[in-house]
Amino acid sequence: MSSKDEVRAFLMSRRANITPSQTDLQDFGGQRRVPGLRRSEVAMLAGVSLDYYTRLERGNLRGVSEHVLNALANALQLNELEREYLFGLARTATAPAAARTAQKKPVVRESVQRILDSMSVPAVVWNRQHDLVASNLMGRALYSPQFESDSPNLARFIFLDPRAKDYYVDWPLARRMTAAMLRMEAGRDPLNAELTALIGELSTRSPEFRSNWAERDVHEHRTGRKLFKHPVVGVVDVTYDVFEMPGEKGLWIGIYSVEECGESAEKFALLASWAATNDQVAAQRLAPPSSGRPNRNQTPAQNQTLTAKSSRSTGEQ
Numbered sequence: 408m409s410s411k412d413e414v415r416a417f418l419m420s421r422r423a424n425i426t427p428s429q430t431d432l433q434d435f436g437g438q439r440r441v442p443g444l445r446r447s448e449v450a451m452l453a454g455v456s457l458d459y460y461t462r463l464e465r466g467n468l469r470g471v472s473e474h475v476l477n478a479l480a481n482a483l484q485l486n487e488l489e490r491e492y493l494f495g496l497a498r499t500a501t502a503p504a505a506a507r508t509a510q511k512k513p514v515v516r517e518s519v520q521r522i523l524d525s526m527s528v529p530a531v532v533w534n535r536q537h538d539l540v541a542s543n544l545m546g547r548a549l550y551s552p553q554f555e556s557d558s559p560n561l562a563r564f565i566f567l568d569p570r571a572k573d574y575y576v577d578w579p580l581a582r583r584m585t586a587a588m589l590r591m592e593a594g595r596d597p598l599n600a601e602l603t604a605l606i607g608e609l610s611t612r613s614p615e616f617r618s619n620w621a622e623r624d625v626h627e628h629r630t631g632r633k634l635f636k637h638p639v640v641g642v643v644d645v646t647y648d649v650f651e652m653p654g655e656k657g658l659w660i661g662i663y664s665v666e667e668c669g670e671s672a673e674k675f676a677l678l679a680s681w682a683a684t685n686d687q688v689a690a691q692r693l694a695p696p697s698s699g700r701p702n703r704n705q706t707p708a709q710n711q712t713l714t715a716k717s718s719r720s721t722g723e724q
Contacts, residue, residue, distance in 0.1 A: 410597070411466025414496050418464045420623040421483040422449055429484065452482035468500040488591060492625045495594035513658045515541040527679070529645075529663040532652065535592040536602045537561040537585070540658070548682035549645075549663060552638065562589060562605060566613040576634035576642060586619035587626030594625070596657065628661070639681050640674040 423443035432448055439445075444452075450460035455475060463471065463479065476497055480490045515532055520541060523530050529549040532541035539550065539559040552570050553559045565571045565578075565585050575581040589609075593602055609616040628649040636642050645663045652658040665671040 409466075410496065410499050414466040414468055414500070415464060417493070417496065417623050418483070421485060421489065422446070422464075425484055430482075449479075449482050453478040455479075468497040470501065471497055488625045488627055492591060492594040495597075499594075499597045513540065513655050515652075515655070515658070519652065519660075523660075526662070528675075531661050533561060533659055533661070535596055535599055535657045536605045537563075537589070544682050544686055545679060546663075547686075548678050549635065549637065560605075561585065562609065566609050566616045573636055574638075576636055582615055582619050583622070583624065584626050584628070586616060586622070587624040588628065590620070590623070591625040591627055628659070633663075637674075637678065640677045643674045643678070644671045 423441070425443050427444065427448065430444070430448070430452060432444075432452070446460055446464065447457050450457045453460065453475070455463075455478070460479075473494075476494060480493055483489075485493060513534055519532075523532070523541060523543040523546070526543055527545065529545040530543045531539055531546040531550060533539050537560050539553060539561065542550070542554070547554050550559070552568070552574055553561060553564045556564070562585050565575065565581055571581070572578045589602070589606060593599070593606065596602060606620075610620065628647070630646070630648045633645050633647055634642060635645065643665065645665055648662050648664075650660050650662075652660055665675050
């Protein structure tokens, strides 16, 4: 979808979400031919002419002022993230044309990896396209189904892996939030070729993604609760906190915790025991899989299999 098409679809979807009763406009009753506000009503609320708003809704944001964008965001009652997304679309429309180029994957600094490894709770790092680029032992244990892939990606797992329906207790919510987060990142980094390719892949292969993507929502993980049905320990209720990594644009650290007392705390203890038992050298640095030493980016179960193969190949009993 082109930038103009995205602007058009986003503004129309936000306009459809508002009724006159939610604004200062008088509703004179009668049957309305369109859901939500009419274009003329949005123009009135934003203080612009109908012709000018029609031009904006057709996708032409080139040269629009910050004052008009703020007025439009207020008229459409956009939240903080929706407002940021609209401004991002406007910046894209104004910027000079540039070819989409694949960006180098950000590299997690060794100091950050040491911090992750020192933590006793699950922690993972992902990028704009939801690749899992770093983790600690507990993070790999919590996300063990995802890490079974050679290139673990949260979005692909949610939409393309049938196990996701069981792993995420509220799978429909996980789908909606993931699609909305990808849209938010696409607005922030419209020239990210890998992100564009991922969205295209999911649109082609997943009808659920196409449905969620069409909702035009935007979202950003900050803090909240999730219910995971882990294949080893069962359902665990976790609190997550997400932080953007300092000095590395486009990387986020997700940290997962549970209340000190209760069933989820017991399951976290069981998860830690399972991870420690199956990951033979969890504290060692990254090693090539061919060396026979466990790889920090593999699951504990994969490392156990690797160690067993290495033992057989060297004649160890």
